[in-house]
Amino acid sequence: xxxxxxxxxxxxxxxxxxxxxxxxxxxxxxxxxxxxxxxxxxxxxxxxxxxxxxxxxxxxxxxxxxxxxxxxxxxxxxxxxxxxxxxxxxxxxxxxxxxxxxxxxxxxxxxxxxxxxxxxxxxxxxxxxxxxxxxxxxxxxxxxxxxxxxxxxxxxxxxxxxxxxxxxxxxxxxxxxxxxxxxxxxxxxxxxxxxxxxxxxxxxxxxxxxxxxxxxxxx
Amino acid sequence: xxxxxxxxxxxxxxxxxxxxxxxxxxxxxxxxxxxxxxxxxxxxxxxxxxxxxxxxxxxxxxxxxxxxxxxxxxxxxxxxxxxxxxxxxxxxxxxxxxxxxxxxxxxxxxxxxxxxxxxxxxxxxxxxxxxxxxxxxxxxxxxxxxxxxxxxxxxxxxxxxxxxxxxxxxxxxxxxxxxxxxxxxxxxxxxxxxxxxxxxxxxxxxxxxxxxxxxxxxxxxxxxxxxxxxxxxxxxxxxxxxxxxxxxxxxxxxxxxxxxxxxxxxxxxxxxxxxxxxxxxxxxxxxxxxxxxxxxxxxxxxxxxxxxxxxxxxxxxxxxxxxxxxxxxxxxxxxxxxxxxxxxxxxxxxxxxxxxxxxxxxxxxxxxx
Amino acid sequence: xxxxxxxxxxxxxxxxxxxxxxxxxxxxxxxxxxxxxxxxxxxxxxxxxxxxxxxxxxxxxxxxxxxxxxxxxxxxx
Numbered sequence: 001x002x003x004x005x006x007x008x009x010x011x012x013x014x015x016x017x018x019x020x021x022x023x024x025x026x027x028x029x030x031x032x033x034x035x036x037x038x039x040x041x042x043x044x045x046x047x048x049x050x051x052x053x054x055x056x057x058x059x060x061x062x063x064x065x066x067x068x069x070x071x072x073x074x075x076x077x078x079x080x081x082x083x084x085x086x087x088x089x090x091x092x093x094x095x096x097x098x099x100x101x102x103x104x105x106x107x108x109x110x111x112x113x114x115x116x117x118x119x120x121x122x123x124x125x126x127x128x129x130x131x132x133x134x135x136x137x138x139x140x141x142x143x144x145x146x147x148x149x150x151x152x153x154x155x156x157x158x159x160x161x162x163x164x165x166x167x168x169x170x171x172x173x174x175x176x177x178x179x180x181x182x183x184x185x186x187x188x189x190x191x192x193x194x195x196x197x198x199x200x201x202x203x204x205x206x207x208x209x210x211x212x213x214x215x216x217x218x219x
Numbered sequence: 220x221x222x223x224x225x226x227x228x229x230x231x232x233x234x235x236x237x238x239x240x241x242x243x244x245x246x247x248x249x250x251x252x253x254x255x256x257x258x259x260x261x262x263x264x265x266x267x268x269x270x271x272x273x274x275x276x277x278x279x280x281x282x283x284x285x286x287x288x289x290x291x292x293x294x295x296x297x298x299x300x301x302x303x304x305x306x307x308x309x310x311x312x313x314x315x316x317x318x319x320x321x322x323x324x325x326x327x328x329x330x331x332x333x334x335x336x337x338x339x340x341x342x343x344x345x346x347x348x349x350x351x352x353x354x355x356x357x358x359x360x361x362x363x364x365x366x367x368x369x370x371x372x373x374x375x376x377x378x379x380x381x382x383x384x385x386x387x388x389x390x391x392x393x394x395x396x397x398x399x400x401x402x403x404x405x406x407x408x409x410x411x412x413x414x415x416x417x418x419x420x421x422x423x424x425x426x427x428x429x430x431x432x433x434x435x436x437x438x439x440x441x442x443x444x445x446x447x448x449x450x451x452x453x454x455x456x457x458x459x460x461x462x463x464x465x466x467x468x469x470x471x472x473x474x475x476x477x478x479x480x481x482x483x484x485x486x487x488x489x490x491x492x493x494x495x496x497x498x499x500x501x502x503x504x505x506x507x508x509x510x511x512x513x514x515x516x517x518x519x520x521x522x523x524x525x526x527x528x529x530x531x532x533x534x535x536x537x538x539x540x541x542x543x544x545x546x547x548x549x550x551x552x553x554x555x556x557x558x559x560x561x562x563x564x565x566x567x568x569x570x571x572x573x574x575x576x577x578x579x580x581x582x583x584x585x586x587x588x
Numbered sequence: 589x590x591x592x593x594x595x596x597x598x599x600x601x602x603x604x605x606x607x608x609x610x611x612x613x614x615x616x617x618x619x620x621x622x623x624x625x626x627x628x629x630x631x632x633x634x635x636x637x638x639x640x641x642x643x644x645x646x647x648x649x650x651x652x653x654x655x656x657x658x659x660x661x662x663x664x665x
Contacts (some may be wrong), residue, residue, distance in 0.1 A: 010451060034397075141518070149495070149508055153495060153498040155507070158497060163495060166484050166491065166519075167516060170523045173526055174526055184407060197525070200522075203521045204518055204521070205515075206520065208514065215511050216508065216511050281623055301665070401629050401633055409636055412640075431591045451644075458643060459636040462636050463636060571647070578651075582658055585662055585665065
């Protein structure tokens with residue numbers, strides 16, 4: 001009960017900070033739109049296959065950009081203050097929940113932007129939404145944890161990309177397959193297996209983040 | 220005096236052995252795997268057969284090229300069969316040994332095949348008392364002009380050549396595969412690096428866990444040393460694999476190939492581990508955060524190991540439609556060299572890691588003063 | 589020219605076989621394929637072994653340089 005209250009308070013704090021820095025999320029959205037624009041003016045006609053790959057690449061880079069600041073924006077004295085107030089489990093959980101919400105919003109907005117500029121080849125919308133949901137969950141867990149790691153190092157922005165891209169490859173491969181299925185690029189009878197795999201990866205990552213975050217936080 | 224020397228020598232020698240036995244064992248095992256892996260010849264086999272397709276009711280002179288064979292040394296005549304299935308086979312009417320490596324067998328193909336299909340596939344079996352027998356499975360296509368409805372004629376014609384009196388040779392040889400031929404020996408020079416890499420990485424992870432639970436810097440140094448050696452082994456495995464792939468699959472790098480890309484990703488993760496280590500000034504902090512990262516990355520790698528093989532088929536042995544080396548190809552003679560090679564390289568890797576660890580400890584002492 | 593190549597190939601293969609304890613039965617069967625695939629693709633195995641040693645030697649050089657640095661630091665103290 002105590003944990004839930006703590007998490008909700010921390011979540012409110014995150015949302016408040018985000019609200020005060022509206023330009024940050026606006027910047028990410030602008031990034032998405034301009035990427036789509038550049039890519040589509042370079043490749044004039046886009047097959048559903050390329051659409052699928054492009055969508056996830058744009059989401060990947062947008063989420064790294066969005067999440068790299070999640071532990072850097074607070075200065076060290078404020079972090080010390082949090083540390084004395086709340087336990088690390090609540091902090092990592094709140095960050096992950098908030099970041100998955102942010103990524104979910106981002107993904108849906110980019111989906112809308114893709115639809116606007118490049119058309120919508122998605123045949124099975126429900127499945128595609130499920131892929132987006134599971135994907136933003138997995139991305140947010142991995143990127144939040146890596147952001148926590150790289151925030152402790154010197155050059156955090158570069159380190160974030162180097163450390164996190166190899167780690168999200170299993171998630172991205174499964175996502176590509178799942179959404180290719182939603183676009184009817186391939187006929188797969190065992191979609192639920194991919195969904196289960198994605199869920200299992202998310203669970204594994206969140207468990208590792210739970211166990212390991214207290215070691216990171218203690219400073 | 221002599222007594223004093225002996226009493227002095229004995230325990231020291233004992234200590235030497237107690238300290239270094241595993242290093243000696245590792246080196247001996249590696250030398251053993253190199254010697255046996257390069258010296259033991261391949262089993263006599265058949266590298267090519269011509270013609271590869273025939274028609275019924277005609278005669279053929281089949282040219283068979285052997286590998287590591289000594290047909291001239293055979294006491295009795297070399298016998299050749301076309302084998303259709305377990306009861307239907309056709310013996311060569313005459314065989315002629317040209318030289319040690321080549322053989323000509325005359326076949327009179329009957330009018331009908333023992334089947335209703337227009338085309339039948341037969342295996343070729345060659346047997347003699349010196350080289351033993353060798354089989355080329357499903358290699359010659361035979362087309363029949365007209366189909367015998369009740370198969371009786373074809374069946375009786377093909378039943379005449381009974382395969383019997385096969386000479387099997389129990390020599391210590393490695394198996395012969397046409398696609399691989401001598402490169403089958405790479406099993407001892409390429410695959411052990413993957414196995415020892417994984418063992419050494421797991422050792423590094425245990426040291427990372429040890430650091431997080433004790434906060435002693437030695438564990439961090441050990442974990443770093445193991446990871447470095449594991450990465451070196453991974454690079455060796457990748458480079459040797461690329462040479463072998465160029466020969467067997469035709470390209471150095473195959474994007475279709477799962478295991479190759481998976482290990483490349485694993486190496487990327489561990490290279491980024493070293494970059495992470497370099498971006499800290501404080502020893503304690505570097506130790507803690509790199510330990511956390513290596514454990515997290517290991518969990519991600521487990522996910523990778525599970526996910527990636529399900530995505531695309533592999534060219535590596537053990538997955539469908541692969542002509543190379545499969546689990547059934549790893550026969551006892553190969554195991555006898557393969558497993559010692561794994562143990563040997565793992566021990567050598569631990570030795571290398573211990574050198575790096577000791578260097579790190581020395582450096583630590585230097586900065587303490 | 590071609591004969592010259594063949595004799596070079598042969599002498600090289602004998603040299604390699606002395607170096608790597610090549611099974612003698614192999615030397616006789618030189619095929620007319622490219623170099624790497626001649627005598628039963630044995631050179632692929634040699635290539636693999638050479639790569640192992642090259643990487644190990646590069647690693648040794650790296651270790652050597654780190655040790656030299658450490659020694660210099662100890663001397664400076």
